[in-house]
Amino acid sequence: MVRLLLAGFAAVAAAGCVATAPASPGGTPAPSYASGYFDRLPCVDRIGRCFDATIGGQPVEVIAGQAEYERLRAELQRLNRNVREVYWIVRTPVSGDAALDVLTRPNAMGLPHVGPEREEPDVTVYALDGQDLPSETEAVADDSVRVGGRPVLTQQETLTEDFLPPGRYAFAIKYLGRKNWDRKWVFLTVR
Numbered sequence: 275m276v277r278l279l280l281a282g283f284a285a286v287a288a289a290g291c292v293a294t295a296p297a298s299p300g301g302t303p304a305p306s307y308a309s310g311y312f313d314r315l316p317c318v319d320r321i322g323r324c325f326d327a328t329i330g331g332q333p334v335e336v337i338a339g340q341a342e343y344e345r346l347r348a349e350l351q352r353l354n355r356n357v358r359e360v361y362w363i364v365r366t367p368v369s370g371d372a373a374l375d376v377l378t379r380p381n382a383m384g385l386p387h388v389g390p391e392r393e394e395p396d397v398t399v400y401a402l403d404g405q406d407l408p409s410e411t412e413a414v415a416d417d418s419v420r421v422g423g424r425p426v427l428t429q430q431e432t433l434t435e436d437f438l439p440p441g442r443y444a445f446a447i448k449y450l451g452r453k454n455w456d457r458k459w460v461f462l463t464v465r
Contacts (some may be wrong), residue, residue, distance in 0.1 A: 305361050307340035317387045321361050322458025324384025325449040327395075328377045330368030331396075334460050335362050346461060350444060353402040357444040357459065364462035370437040373464045378449050388451030396448040403441035410433045438464045 308321060317324040327334040343361065350357045378395045380388050401407055409431040416428040422461045445460045 283437055294329055305336055305338055305340070305343065307343060308359075310359060317337055317384060317454060317456050320455075320457045320461075321359065322449075324388045324448070324454075324456040325378050325451075325458070326381045326445055327362075327379075327449075327458060327460070328375075329364050329445065329460065329462055330372035330375055332364045332366045332368050332462075334362050334364055334458060337361055350402070350461070352445070353442075354400050357400050357402075358446075360444060360459040360461050362458045362460040364460060367463040367465040370439060370464050373438040373443070373462070374433075374436060376445070376447060378447065380449070380451060384451075384456065387454055388449060389453035390451060392450050392452045395450060398446040398448075399438070400444040400446075401438075401441065402443055405439045405441045405443075407438070439461060439463050 275436045322327070322334075337346065337360070346360060350360055361373070364398070374397075376395060376397050378391065381389065384443060399407070411429055412432050413427045414430050415425040417425045419428075442463050445462065446457055448457045449455060
């Protein structure tokens, strides 16, 4: 099951599924306009180069051109200031029934750095057009924070439906590997 975070609150989608995405031939290149330490530390910038993903069966692609990136960046900042550096896009709209099907896999470049998948990806969902995403609040153990050796309890929002309504979204997909982690910020449209 994919762990989904709803606009900053953790949420779990009952119908979300996780498997492996198709492998990419070679590594995923960084966009030429992105700055970073790509030659020395390939995954340290956490911009999603070390794993591949699909959403609703559609490939997540790098936004290769700086002009397209800048246009999208300006639009996303206007819609939601919490959405950060979106270097990735799903070009074909996905159906609301399939939008929560997020599949990940380390690519050839990232496998030595992030390792095989340790657990399902964390997916933060940002509704950009005011969509109402039904959810309920619950307390869950957070294994990433421990007090006295025990995980702390945190509050999260759990999606109560297994689909997304039509509109534009940004997903932050966090790949959790056995050695390290990486994250892709992705723009997509649900039809």
